[in-house]
Amino acid sequence: MASWRFEAIGTRWEIETTDPLADPARAAVDAEIERFDREWSRFRDDSAVTRLGREGGSFGSPDAAPMLDAYRELSAATGGAVNPLVAASLEALGYDAGYSLVGGDAVRAPDAWQAQVSWTTAGVAASAPALLDVGALGKGRLVDLVMDLLGDVPGDVVVDAGGDIRVRGAGVRIGLEHPYDATKAIGVVEVRDRALCASAVNRRAWGNGLHHVLDARTGLPVRTWAATWALAPDAMTADAVSTALFFDGGPELAGAWGVEWVRMSTDGRVQHSPGCPAELFIAGADTRPAAPN
Secondary structure: OEEEEEEEOOEEEEEEEOOOOOHHHHHHHHHHHHHHHHHHOOOOOOOHHHHHHHHOEEEEOOOHHHHHHHHHHHHHHOOOOOOOOOHHHHHHOOOOOOOOOOOOOOOOOOOOHHHHEEEOOOEEEEOOOOOOOOOOOHHHHHHHHHHHHOOOOOOOEEEEEOOEEEEEOOOEEEEEEEOOEEEEEEEEEEEOOOEEEEEEOOOOEEOOOEEOOEEOOOOEEOOOEEEEEEEEOOHHHHHHHHHHOOOOOHHHHHHHHOOEEEEEEOOOOEEEOOOOOOEEOOOOOEOOOOOOO
16 A cells, blocks of 8 residues: 655645555645645634634635534534534633743533524524634544545545545445543444544643633533543544544444444443444443443
8 A cells, every 4th residue: 555644734634545545636626725724714714714713704614514514413422512603612721822821711512502503404504703623523524535536546545634534445344532541542443444533632631721622611621531532434534533532422322323332431331333343452342322421
């Protein structure tokens, strides 16, 4: 397999193909990642979503409907814990555009976010300034877009954006990294013509126990679950479920969407969906419902 590695949207990418990607294909990938980042990154002063946060108004994007439709279901399933207006909550704790990583007082996200934000297949609008953060599923969406661009590339293709992975073709065995020891795995799963996305509290952590997975209802980091993995036909769905699994309602949403999953609690317990194909190394892994967060 040929491998192309590069940095984009603040993460390490690796695209593996049977033969090296031609320059036009690489240019198309670069352009699509730049387009998505220019529209949806709250870390860019010149992005459309940053302007929406400053001024309100609207902007056009083919990603608005797929992502915000999914957010509507995520929000309903988790009782409002997942919310695309969580950006202000993240900024209050120091995960801001300048990466100050200096935590302040917690800020709850607006409960009625759908009263402030509307969308169609053409784009998104905000009735007043509203800063969106699509981190619960945005990277997965971009992985899917990149994979779609490579549809005419012959042979097997693997797109890996910092651990959000989509595979076309031959199966790839992927370790489930232990959230507290990157040298270990709690299991392994073979991914073939599917996507595997993960989320963990140690990936973006700072200060005194702060990290990027917040409960929008409180503005505080979650404390029950340490890491999640979701296996779905596409990366946006897997990414969305890997976020939902930090909250009550996540396993039910995964079941409704046909997603297999694994999650590990902060005290070392491991749960998984009944049909999950992962081989787990942790003793006592089970499918019992978790205690509420």
